[in-house]
Amino acid sequence: DAKTTQPPSMDCAEGRAANLPCNHSTISGNEYVYWYRQIHSQGPQYIIHGLKNNETNEMASLIITEDRKSSTLILPHATLRDTAVYYCIVRAVNAGNNRKLIWGLGTSLAVNP
């Protein structure tokens, strides 16, 4: 299963874009990249996922490099409520086991006023 590497912490000014990088250099061709976040003492919240193409939804954009070895989650206008731990995850595709998410340690994003 592919592993992910993220910086342990990042800071961002309120109103600016937050760009969170993730390295997944051993990802397989049929593995998705997922992003979740976890606000302190709450359950993780799904943000976005992608396979090859860039994706955008109401929460964020996901930019995946052409070789798929890394990706960036972009929060276009960060607010104080975006302060959380952000997890970049790849989905295991072992036969009969495709529900497992391989969690890394995440990036603790602090959005400052």
Place this chain on the structure above:
Amino acid sequence: DTEVTQTPKHLVMGMTNKKSLKCEQHMGHRAMYWYKQKAKKPPELMFVYSYEKLSINESVPSRFSPECPNSSLLNLHLHALQPEDSALYLCASSQDSGSVETQYFGPGTRLTVL
């Protein structure tokens, strides 16, 4: 509605007690999960139920006993726990429809074992 509910929010129990954690979803999802999360660590998968049958047990000690009474409910029965079992216990659900599995999480139960 993408809500997964968990009760209780907080639980304190002694090592000889028996208690249960409850999880409920009404999204029509057919896969449900229990995770354990220690402070400053990512969630660790414990169990997965698919169509009300246990499909994954991540070598969890028998003092944790999951139960899926129907497709909307998931319980975790606790007995003879140890202080090191204190953690945030998270429930999640997903459609279990194939390749793309987005899991939706509940708020968790904060468990303290004395």
